[in-house]
Amino acid sequence: MTELPVDAVAAARRLASAHVPQEILEVAQRLQAAGHAAVLVGGSVRDVLMGLPAADWDLASSAQPHEVQGLFRRTVATGIEHGTVTVLVRAGGETAGVEVTTFRGEGAYIDGRRPSAVTFHRDLIEDLARRDFTVNAFAWDPVAREFSDPFDGLTDLRRGLLRAVGEPARRFGEDGLRTMRAVRLCATRELELESATAAAIGGALEVLARVSRERVHVELVKLLAAPCPSRGLLPMAATGIWPLVLPPIDEPGLAEAIAAVDALPCDAVVRLARLLWPHIEDGRAEIDEALGGLRHGRAERARLTALLGPGVLALRDAAEPVAIRRAAALLGREHLNDALALLGSSSPGAAAVGSALAGAALTIGELAVRGRDLVEAGIAAPGPALGRLLASLLALVIEDPTRNTPATLLDLARSVE
Numbered sequence: 001m002t003e004l005p006v007d008a009v010a011a012a013r014r015l016a017s018a019h020v021p022q023e024i025l026e027v028a029q030r031l032q033a034a035g036h037a038a039v040l041v042g043g044s045v046r047d048v049l050m051g052l053p054a055a056d057w058d059l060a061s062s063a064q065p066h067e068v069q070g071l072f073r074r075t076v077a078t079g080i081e082h083g084t085v086t087v088l089v090r091a092g093g094e095t096a097g098v099e100v101t102t103f104r105g106e107g108a109y110i111d112g113r114r115p116s117a118v119t120f121h122r123d124l125i126e127d128l129a130r131r132d133f134t135v136n137a138f139a140w141d142p143v144a145r146e147f148s149d150p151f152d153g154l155t156d157l158r159r160g161l162l163r164a165v166g167e168p169a170r171r172f173g174e175d176g177l178r179t180m181r182a183v184r185l186c187a188t189r190e191l192e193l194e195s196a197t198a199a200a201i202g203g204a205l206e207v208l209a210r211v212s213r214e215r216v217h218v219e220l221v222k223l224l225a226a227p228c229p230s231r232g233l234l235p236m237a238a239t240g241i242w243p244l245v246l247p248p249i250d251e252p253g254l255a256e257a258i259a260a261v262d263a264l265p266c267d268a269v270v271r272l273a274r275l276l277w278p279h280i281e282d283g284r285a286e287i288d289e290a291l292g293g294l295r296h297g298r299a300e301r302a303r304l305t306a307l308l309g310p311g312v313l314a315l316r317d318a319a320e321p322v323a324i325r326r327a328a329a330l331l332g333r334e335h336l337n338d339a340l341a342l343l344g345s346s347s348p349g350a351a352a353v354g355s356a357l358a359g360a361a362l363t364i365g366e367l368a369v370r371g372r373d374l375v376e377a378g379i380a381a382p383g384p385a386l387g388r389l390l391a392s393l394l395a396l397v398i399e400d401p402t403r404n405t406p407a408t409l410l411d412l413a414r415s416v417e
């Protein structure tokens with residue numbers, strides 16, 4: 001792991017050597033040339049300091065949205081009510097969008113005609129003061145190469161601490177999502193909650209309960225995709241966030257589930273399924289409620305439903321090739337890798353899955369005869385009975401895959417009828 005910069009000078013040195021995309025630099029330069037402040041803020045500055053690749057650079061400016069619109073020929077008012085304007089610039093023969101967000105903060109007085117150092121400084125500090133955590137409250141001026149760290153985030157980063165900017169209870173009370181962001185950042189950036197910050201979360205749970213499920217879900221998925229999710233799941237349980245976001249698990253199942261999640265591949269869906277797994281015995285209603293509350297995308301939901309359905313239970317208990325094929329057919333081939341990841345070595349037949357399924361048909365579509373063939377051979381008439389006949393043939397093929405030839409299946413069809 002890259003060493004963290006020892007002080008602000010070393011931090012500036014590291015930031016100066018980071019690759020900031022040319023189009024972002026150009027937009028920052030143009031804003032500054034017009035007398036505005038323009039600095040990089042947020043997670044990318046934090047990540048560069050941590051020696052991680054920076055994603056989505058956030059450019060913040062003292063320029064008001066209409067001033068940004070006035071300075072650039074092509075802009076899109078993407079989030080103008082939040083102060084965000086996207087500037088479209090040519091970069092390497094293509095058009096790139098650079099988001100510029102106006103400094104925000106309580107009582108921020110923004111006046112682009114007074115670009116004095118004092119105004120700039122005051123506004124930037126106000127913008128940083130409204131950010132959630134000290135390690136997210138840095139700014140880097142990529143033109144003047146100036147590093148700002150008014151809340152001593154670098155010291156916290158060096159200590160591995162996630163600390164709220166300002167008074168934690170007030171900050172969590174203003175926006176309940178920050179409690180969930182706190183545990184998510186603990187997981188993704190391997191930090192620990194500073195004690196006063198951790199202690200304030202309990203008092204803000206009512207505020208978290210009012211936050212939209214979608215926003216909470218985004219944070220949960222990020223947490224679960226981290227290399228070591230327990231770093232976020234343990235504080236999620238300790239602070240009381242857990243039952244607002246996931247169905248509760250009693251000890252010792254909880255410790256077991258958290259440890260198991262760390263050992264699973266970095267896939268949020270499989271890991272989420274493992275956390276819902278202890279509820280599989282409670283019946284569909286609990287699982288459905290948990291899934292409904294989490295608002296997944298369609299593909300995500302299909303994977304979760306399969307992972308929490310009867311196919312996985314059957315696969316877990318299957319030892320013989322026939323039982324493995326029946327379980328796989330119930331699960332659906334597309335969910336097999338997910339199920340094997342979830343079960344790990346706990347299923348008796350895990351090692352035998354490959355050979356049990358080699359070349360085996362698991363769906364009617366994979367049979368060596370079509371319904372049409374059965375009709376043409378005069379064995380069945382189109383209709384529901386034909387569907388049942390095909391299902392019977394599939395069951396016979398799952399029992400013995402060598403039966404999957406046209407001649408054998410036609411013979412079998414005649415005898416089944």
Ligand code: ATP
Pocket residue numbers: 041042043044058130131132133136137175177178181222
């Ligand atoms: P990631 O690396 O996952 O993008 P991030 O810290 O950049 O993490 P974003 O959601 O991209 O998270 O937010 C960008 C920045 O905006 C944060 O670093 C923080 O300064 C600020 N921020 C985001 N959400 C909040 C919030 N709810 N309250 C206060 N500040 C916030």
Ligand code: MG
Pocket residue numbers: 042043044055056
């Ligand atoms: Mg970000």
